[in-house]
Amino acid sequence: MQAKLSIIIPAYNESDRIVRTVSELLEFAAANPAVNLTEVIVVCDGCSDNTEEKVKTSIDSSIVSTISYAKNQGKGFAVRTGVLAAKGEIIGFMDADGSTSLEEIPLFTQILTESRADVVIGSRSLPESNITRRQPFYRWLLGKCFYLCTLWIDHLPYHDTQCGFKFFTADAARSLFEPLISKGFEFDIEILVRAAHLGLKIQEKPVTWHNDPRSSVSVIRDGFKTLISLWKFRRI
Numbered sequence: 080m081q082a083k084l085s086i087i088i089p090a091y092n093e094s095d096r097i098v099r100t101v102s103e104l105l106e107f108a109a110a111n112p113a114v115n116l117t118e119v120i121v122v123c124d125g126c127s128d129n130t131e132e133k134v135k136t137s138i139d140s141s142i143v144s145t146i147s148y149a150k151n152q153g154k155g156f157a158v159r160t161g162v163l164a165a166k167g168e169i170i171g172f173m174d175a176d177g178s179t180s181l182e183e184i185p186l187f188t189q190i191l192t193e194s195r196a197d198v199v200i201g202s203r204s205l206p207e208s209n210i211t212r213r214q215p216f217y218r219w220l221l222g223k224c225f226y227l228c229t230l231w232i233d234h235l236p237y238h239d240t241q242c243g244f245k246f247f248t249a250d251a252a253r254s255l256f257e258p259l260i261s262k263g264f265e266f267d268i269e270i271l272v273r274a275a276h277l278g279l280k281i282q283e284k285p286v287t288w289h290n291d292p293r294s295s296v297s298v299i300r301d302g303f304k305t306l307i308s309l310w311k312f313r314r315i
């Protein structure tokens with residue numbers, strides 16, 4: 080029997096994309112015996128649209144649930160909420176826009192169940208990564224900046240810290256997310272810093288990525304905040 084897999088999908092005003100993404104995930108799991116998907120948690124983070132209702136009315140599956148709260152808190156807070164509620168033996172998170180191909184899920188879960196890693200992160204920046212539609216140049220540059228800063232400050236060798244496709248053993252997920260202090264997009268780097276401090280085994284694996292140009296990320300606000308956070312993470 081394959082390990083039980085929980086997937087967390089953080090969602091902020093995703094009513095246009097969430098149903099397609101969840102449906103594709105359910106179809107993918109149903110067609111892949113190597114994937115034992117037992118739980119999908121959509122975390123609606125202060126959405127002002129009808130993301131949660133869309134999930135509840137359009138998805139007919141007992142393994143899909145939602146968590147919703149009134150005030151927008153940020154992606155890091157939302158993923159943490161989902162991870163701490165998850166019951167699977169493997170816990171992963173992915174973006175609501177379905178940018179990352181699901182084809183990678185069997186490999187990621189296999190690496191974790193065979194104890195070859197505690198954390199597997201998706202990467203758009205390895206030679207084998209398959210990018211079918213690129214992010215704008217300034218986003219690519221920001222990603223490179225995070226890579227160089229985490230390499231320099233924390234000696235972390237991961238080429239794509241921000242890819243929203245990361246999987247964990249349940250124990251690793253709890254040890255990383257329980258103490259998480261980041262509420263925004265900087266949480267991806269905090270997770271990697273904490274994992275390194277705890278001595279967890281991390282593997283970075285290539286993914287297929289199709290960028291959706293609709294993005295809630297502000298390069299100035301979120302990029303600057305993430306870079307500042309790197310100094311803070313040195314003391315965690």
Ligand SMILES: Nc1nc2c(ncn2[C@@H]2O[C@H](COP(=O)(O)OP(=O)(O)O[C@H]3O[C@H](CO)[C@@H](O)[C@H](O)[C@@H]3O)[C@@H](O)[C@H]2O)c(=O)[nH]1
Nearest residue numbers: 089090091124153154157174175241242243264294295296
């Ligand atoms: N819960 C919650 N989710 C959020 C929030 N802001 C964004 N999200 C969710 O985070 C995911 C990515 O956000 P997008 O708006 O699609 O941004 P992107 O530019 O395509 O995302 C890329 O950059 C992000 C920042 O580094 C990455 O987090 C993301 O994985 C991807 O690489 C989506 O599922 C979106 O709903 C928020 O405040 N709260």
